Amino acid sequence: MSPIEIGILGILALSVLLLLRVHVGIALIAAAVIGSSLLTSPGLSLETLGGDIVGITRNFNLSAIPLFILMERMLKTSVSSLRLPVLLIAYAFLSGGYIAPMLISGILPAALVAALLFTVFYFLSKTRSTPVPEAFAAFLPFKLRAFLKAMIVPAIYIVSLGGIFFGFFNPTQAGAVGSALAIIYALSSGRLDKRGIGESFLDAAKSAAPVFIMLIGGSLFGLFMSRSLIHITLIRFIAGLGLPTFFVIMLILLLYAAIGLVTDHLAGLVLLTPIIFPVVRSLGYNGVVFGVLAIIALMAARAPQLGLAQSSNDDSAGMQDGGAAVASRLPVVAAFAIAGLMTLGIPAIATLLPRMMF
Helix, strand or coil, rough: HHHHHHHHHHHHHHHHHCCCCCCCCHHHHHHHHHHHHCCHHHHHHHHHHHHHHHHCCCHHHHHHHHHHHHHHHHHCCCCCCHHHHHHCCCCCHHHCCCCCHHHHHHHHHHHHHHHHHHHHHHHHHHHHHCCCCCHHHHHCCCCHHHHHHCCCHHCCCHHHHHHHHHHCHHHHHHHHHHHHHHHHHHHHHHCCCCHHHHHHHHHHHHHHHHHHHHHHHHHHHHHHHCCCHHHHHHHHHHHHHHHCCHHHHHHHHHEEEHHHHHCHHHHHHHHHHHHHHHHHHCCCCCCHHHHHHHHHHHHCHHHHHCCHHHHCCCHHHHCCCCCHHHHHHHHHHHHHHHHHHHHHHHCCCHHHHHCCCC
């Protein structure tokens, strides 16, 4: 078989494994191993993949992932935008970019999404038909004490990411500082006791393990795609279509959103980025901006989980008509879509702060 045929076979094998509900990371690793064995030989492919894994796991900045996950566990927040650092680190790793600028690139888009969501929740709260998520309820109506309390969590992220921006921390140190501040806040506010702190550490470790497996799998599968010449074939195919870059990027983002409907944010990012990013790079499109847009697209697809029905009780949720429930969540999806379109039209929303880094 030709390398391209083996690459297509690897994609089919991955699809079958996913349909069998094999973990995304394991499925990616298995598809990469099978495909690499067909490209060369089982012994040589395992030796090559072993070297690849060693190179992948030696990336020190990846240690920031469990620290940011620990920060989230300590803060016990359900606002998905606060999981953004982990997604940005994952994208930077999979695309071969620098983690620190990628983390900073998400600040303004995240603020834009938060402002749009706040606006949505504010107007919907006026109808008194749908409860507002707890994270936003503190602002409605405005009360200074509630506002200051609600700002503690964003302040921790500002200190952590601000340290990266001003050159005081690398990503791992930023995660450590943020986790330390989160622990102090959790203990001082009574949100967690010593036992809860220990459970949060354990939970963060358990959550980080599958993240690393997915990132290793995504990286190995991306290398397999490159060695099987799938990337070159896909780039030539898209170039032959003669479509404008803007239109191609829009189609790719719709693909991310479609994947986001059937899987979680990180899995969608890991599945698509190793295949798609070389195409984006060949188009000359800014990789940082695309990463932010891809994450917004994935979040938009899962926006119902951030939505207002999540805050309602089970009985009322069960009584809602399916169509009405979807309609009630459309404004949240629209907030993400508007943020994405604004970032697509004004790339400086994602690139301004990285350019200003110290």
